[in-house]
Amino acid sequence: MTTLRQLFLNHNAQTTHFPLLLEFESARGVYIYDKQGKPYLDLISGIGVSNIGHSHPRVIEAITQQAEKYMHLMVYGEYIQAPQVKFAEKLASLLPLQLQCTYFVNSGSEAIEGALKLAKRYTGRSNIIACKNSYHGSTHGALSVMGNEVYKQAYRPLLPGIQFIDFNDAAHLEQITTETACVLIETIQGEAGIRVPDVAYMQALRQRCTHTGTLLILDEIQVAMGRTGKMFAFEHFGIVPDILVLAKALGGGMPIGAFVSSAQIMDSLRENPILGHITTFGGHPVCCAAGLAGLEVLFSENLIEQVKQKEALMRALLVHPAIREVRGKGLIMAIELKNFEFNKKVIDRCIENGVITDWFLHCTNSMRLAPPLIITHDELTMACNVILEALDYYS
Secondary structure, three states: OOOHHHHHHHHOOOOOOOOOOOOEEEEEEOEEEEOOOOEEEEOOHHHHOOOOOEOOHHHHHHHHHHHHHOOOOOOOOOOOOHHHHHHHHHHHHHOOOOOOEEEEEOOHHHHHHHHHHHHHHHHOOOEEEEEOOOOOOOOHHHHHOOOOHHHOHHHOOOOOOEEEEOOOOHHHHHHOOOOEEEEEEEOOEOOOOOEOOOHHHHHHHHHHHHHHOOEEEEEOOOOOOOOOOOOOHHHHOOOOOOEEEEOHHHHEOEOOEEEEEOHHHHHHHHOOOOOOOOOOOOOOHHHHHHHHHHHHHHHHOOOHHHHHHHHHHHHHHOOOOOOOEEEEOOOOEEEEOOOHHHHHHHHHHHHHOOEEOEEEOOEEEEEEEOOOOOOOHHHHHHHHHHHHHHHHHHO
């Protein structure tokens, strides 16, 4: 009899020659369970998605209730659908007055595409600035603004007019001019190995964009929704973007993305041409219902307020001669080790011992830590001990 593993290898497109090939049956809270019932603590939240854990009861309830009413009705933007409206209203209540208009899409990559189009349409300019070692997704536009040639070279030609600057280097901000449509930057760089910029740099970036009439787009696909200890990571820096990009944890475990701006900027997609950005499934009512429920969980369970203390616990525990640096903000962190080979061995041993972690595309010698915000202190302690044991084993 053909196994599910073999069917996966035969019929599901593969992204590497070495998939993990873990086969899971269920997930609940911070744990994923295999066929034998073995629990694995998900220390990366499915790459930043499961901020409130897996299969939260309130999200399941919201999904069920909405699916019983209706699912897809029409392409985005035509019908008044309560889940979309309520979700957008809730986001607006949490965001500054400059960010009150949301366009829901299907994913982070699509949100980046929409944000880039919006910036070009509103400013009438075509030049875009992004950062070296950035990651914004894998579609052609998002790939064009990725700051790592390794992942781009096979797909050229890509978008023209893209310029790259060093992240967190104020000297490069002079390259932003009145010809620049937008600067697209991760508020905290993710795939570069969790790089947190200086407050002064972010404020200088905001000032330069304002001075040149350039739109500032902040990619918070990985770092929003409470992960850094604030609802949105830009709140740490005393600035407000012109366009905010969200995804991953936005849907409470369901697929959804969004780009958010002012009504004035967003209105430019209405004309010349009309339907300036279109999506069939964007803002799917079930996903919006799930996302709204996920937001309510963040606040009703006071999860964001607990992040700083949990970060402090992890930093206190993660001390080892093999650890060169621990970087991060809140519950998104990177452990820097000597090289990829050592890092991969440690990651694999952690997985064998029931703790799932990973590495970064642009920083392969660093281990990714981004647990669900619901994780307890005891669970964090256990996970850190598994990491330390793996470091001991290979040191």
